[in-house]
Amino acid sequence: MSSYQELTARQRIPAMFDAGSFEEFLPPSMRIVSPHLAQLDAAVSFDDGVVVGRGKLGGQVVFGAAQEGGFMGGAVGEVHGAKLVGMLQRAIDERAHAVVLLLESGGVRLHEANAGLIAVSEVMRAILDVRAAGIPVIAVVGGANGCFGGMGIAARCANTVIMSEEGRLAMSGPEVIETANGVEEFDSRDRALVWRTTGGKHRYLLGDCQVLVEDDTQALRAAALDAIADIPAGGAPLTLDGLLAEQAMLERRLRDTQGLTEPMDIWKGLGMPDPARVPMLEPDAFLTLAAQYRATPTLGER
Template sequence: MIISYAECSARERLAGVVDAGSFHEWLPPAMRLTSPHLAQLGVPSSFDDGVAIGRATLAGSEIFVAAQEGQFMGGGVGEVHGAKLVGLFKRALRDRPRAVLLLAESGGVRLHEANAGLIAVSEVMRALLDVRAAGIPVIVLIGGANGCFGGMGIVARCADHIVMSDIGRLAMSGPEVIEASHGVEEFDSRDRALVWRTTGGKHRWLSGDCDVLVEDDVTAFRAAAIAALDAARPVTLEALEAEHARLAARLDFDGAEAIALWSTLGVPDAAQVPDLDVAGVLALGAH
C-alpha cells in the first residue's frame, strides 16, 4: 500500500522510514522545550519546537535521525530548533552511528527569530560538515509539502546524499521570496507548473542536485535511505573543485526556463518531462 510521504507528519514519516518501533526520541514534547522568542511575541509555540530528533535503526543499523515538522511554522528554524539539530550532529561525532538521516521540510529561517535563526542554521551547517569529515554519511530526504528552502536548502546541499520525490522542492529562495524581491515578472509564485519545473524533484535530479528520485511513497523513501547508508563522500579539494566547475558551467546558461536547461544538459524530449511520471524521468537516463 502506498502511503504519501508528503501527507504524513514528521513523526509519521519517521515511523515509516526507520525500522518499526526503533525510534527513541531525545528532548520529546513532554520536556516542553519551547522557543523563548515566540512566547515574547505572543506567538503559539510547539513543545518540540518543530523538530523531532533521536536514534533509531535502519535495516538493523544504528542511525541518528531528525525530522522537521512542516505543519509548525512551515518547519522554520529558530534558536531551539537549530540547537536540537546541532546537538544531534555533535552526538553523532561522539557515538559514531552508521549514518545521520535528516527528513527535511522547512521554509528556512523562522522570521520571528531572525538573527537567532540565522546563527542556528550556520551552526547546523558546521556541525553537519564535521560529521561528514568524520566519515559518517549524512542523508537528506525531501518530499514534504513545504519543500526545503532558505538556510535548510543550503544545509541539504551540504549533505552526502539527497533523496527527493517528484513533488518535493529544493532551492535557496522560495518562489514567494523571489517574487517579493524581484517582481512577478521575474518569478510568478502562483504559476505552480513553473514552480515545480524550477525547484521540483524532477528538475533537481536532471540537473544533478539530488542523487535519487522516488515516488511520493514512504516505502520508496525508506528503500532509498537504506541504499544510501554507505554513501559517504569525503569533502576533498578535488570534489569541491569538480562541483565548482559544474556550477560555473551552469552559470553560462543564458536561458530563462528549466526546459531549455534540460535540453542544454542533453535531456531528450525535454519539453515532455513535466508530463512524465518518476519511472519515465528515470528512463531518460540523464542525470
C-alpha cells in the same frame, strides 16, 4: 503506496525507521520551546517543530531528524537549530552508522532573526563535522513545504540528497523571489512553473539531488538504505579536490544556462528531446530518459 508528503514529521519517523526502534531526544513532554516566540505572543510548539533522536534503519544505529512543516513551515529558530546540532554532535560521539535528515523547511524563522540565522549556520557546520568524522549524511526532501533558504543549503551539505518528484529544493522560495523582484520575475501562483524550477525532476537533471523516487514512504526508506550502503567506508568526507570539482561544475552550469529562464530550455540544452513531456513522465520513465542527458554528477556522488 503511502504518500510521504501527506505525513507529519511524527508520522514520517516511525515510517522510515525500524519499527519501535526510535528514541526521541527532548520530546514534547519536556516542553522546551522557543523563548523568542513567547516574547512575541506567538504560538509555540513543545518540540519547536523538529523531532530528533536515534533509532535503527536496516538494523544499524542511525541518528535522524524530521522537520514539521505544519509548524511555521518548518522554519528554523534557536531551539529548533540547537536540537538539530545536538543530535548531529551526538551522532559523532556515539559513532553512528549514518544520519538521516527528513527536511521540510522554508528556511530561517524570521521571528527570531539573527538567532535563526546563527542556528542554520551551526546546522551546516555540524553536518560537515559529521561527514568529516566518516559518518554519511542523507537528506530526504519530499514534504509539501519543500526545502528552502538556509536549509536548502544545509541539504546540499549532505552526502546524498533524495527527493520525490513532489519535493522542492532551492535557495529562495517562489514567494520570496516574487516579493523581492515582482511577479514578472517569478509567479509563485504558477504551480507548474514552481515545480519545473524547484521540483525533484529539475534538481535531479541538474545534479542537485542524486536519487529521485515516487512519493511513497517505503520507496524513500529503501532509497535511504541504498544511499547509505553505496557510500564507501569512511563516509566519503569532503576533500579539496571534491570542492574544486563542485566549483567547476557550478561554473559550467552558469555558463551553459546563461540567459535561460525557463527550465524546459535548460532541459533542451542538456539534449533532451521534447522537454515539454518531462513533467508528465512517471518516475521510472523519467529516470530512463534522464540517464542519457543528466548533467555532470555532483559532489554528493563522488
